[in-house]
Amino acid sequence: MANINKKLVASRFGSKVNSYDIATPVQQQMAQALIEQVSKHFSAGEPGKILELGCGTGRLTRKIMEIFPNARITAVDISSQMAEMTRANCPNVDVILADAESYICDLSERYDLIISSATAQWFRNIEETLGHAYHLLTDRGLLAIATFGEHTFCELRESFDMAYAATGREKINHMVDIYPIHKLHANFPKAEIVQEDIKQYFNDVRTFLKSIHDAGAVNSTDSKRPLNRHVLQEMCRQYSCRFTNADSGKIAATYHICYMYLSSENKGHSR
Ligand SMILES: C[S@@+](CC[C@H](N)C(=O)[O-])C[C@H]1O[C@@H](n2cnc3c(N)ncnc32)[C@H](O)[C@@H]1O
Numbered sequence: 688m689a690n691i692n693k694k695l696v697a698s699r700f701g702s703k704v705n706s707y708d709i710a711t712p713v714q715q716q717m718a719q720a721l722i723e724q725v726s727k728h729f730s731a732g733e734p735g736k737i738l739e740l741g742c743g744t745g746r747l748t749r750k751i752m753e754i755f756p757n758a759r760i761t762a763v764d765i766s767s768q769m770a771e772m773t774r775a776n777c778p779n780v781d782v783i784l785a786d787a788e789s790y791i792c793d794l795s796e797r798y799d800l801i802i803s804s805a806t807a808q809w810f811r812n813i814e815e816t817l818g819h820a821y822h823l824l825t826d827r828g829l830l831a832i833a834t835f836g837e838h839t840f841c842e843l844r845e846s847f848d849m850a851y852a853a854t855g856r857e858k859i860n861h862m863v864d865i866y867p868i869h870k871l872h873a874n875f876p877k878a879e880i881v882q883e884d885i886k887q888y889f890n891d892v893r894t895f896l897k898s899i900h901d902a903g904a905v906n907s908t909d910s911k912r913p914l915n916r917h918v919l920q921e922m923c924r925q926y927s928c929r930f931t932n933a934d935s936g937k938i939a940a941t942y943h944i945c946y947m948y949l950s951s952e953n954k955g956h957s958r
Pocket residue numbers: 693696697700701714715718740741742743744745746747763764765766769785786787788803804805806809810
């Protein structure tokens with residue numbers, strides 16, 4: 688179980704409600720890929736009831752509305768500013784301000800589609816939450832999740848390791864530990880799981896760090912500890928030395944994306 692501090696998650700994302708959409712081209716790509724697969728799944732008939740977990744500014748919610756104009760959509764977000772933004776952007780959607788992990792535990796209503804993009808990496812108990820969501824599906828239902836895999840920002844992780852080794856300071860983990868995808872495979876053997884790496888390029892390491900900050904995606908764990916100035920400088924140096932693209936002069940950052948599709952066709956048997 689991850690030691691995510693949900694109050695911090697809500698306030699960090701809430702404070703970035705105005706910069707989020709511009710700062711997150713990768714999350715936009717994920718949402719687009721997810722909705723394209725979902726629309727193929729429902730090509731024979733639109734889902735009647737849809738639940739979205741972690742709607743943010745409502746970017747994916749709007750796509751869902753466009754593709755399934757007759758569906759009844761409920762969208763949940765833990766941040767009041769994000770929930771407010773989705774309410775403003777998607778007037779016909781029932782927007783709920785709640786922690787999706789506890790919200791779905793109290794639900795008895797069934798859904799044809801439960802969808803979530805770029806949010807499950809913030810769940811404290813991803814297996815239990817997705818397992819619960821799966822049990823809320825109707826007989827023709829689909830659980831469709833896009834999340835980040837453990838190789839995300841591998842360059843940053845490695846540069847921190849090198850910086851701690853070079854400065855001789857006691858190592859601190861500044862990054863959120865991401866749930867490993869092989870565990871999703873093990874826990875949801877009937878799910879279709881697709882992975883891809885997307886590389887983004889930035890002018891320098893500080894611009895990359897700012898983009899994470901502007902997305903609200905900073906470390907929101909209980910164990911977060913201050914970053915020493917010398918370690919930060921050394922980390923930036925290591926990063927530039929190791930991960931600068933020789934042609935463009937830009938630094939690379941990997942986003943490891945994982946899509947999971949689990950249909951309720953096999954419900955009654957194992958997931
Ligand atoms: C990276 S944003 C993704 C937003 C949107 N799905 C998108 O694709 O652009 C993650 C969102 O999930 C919300 N979130 C994180 N943990 C959550 C939780 N436990 N319950 C509900 N929302 C949560 C955050 O407040 C934030 O708005």
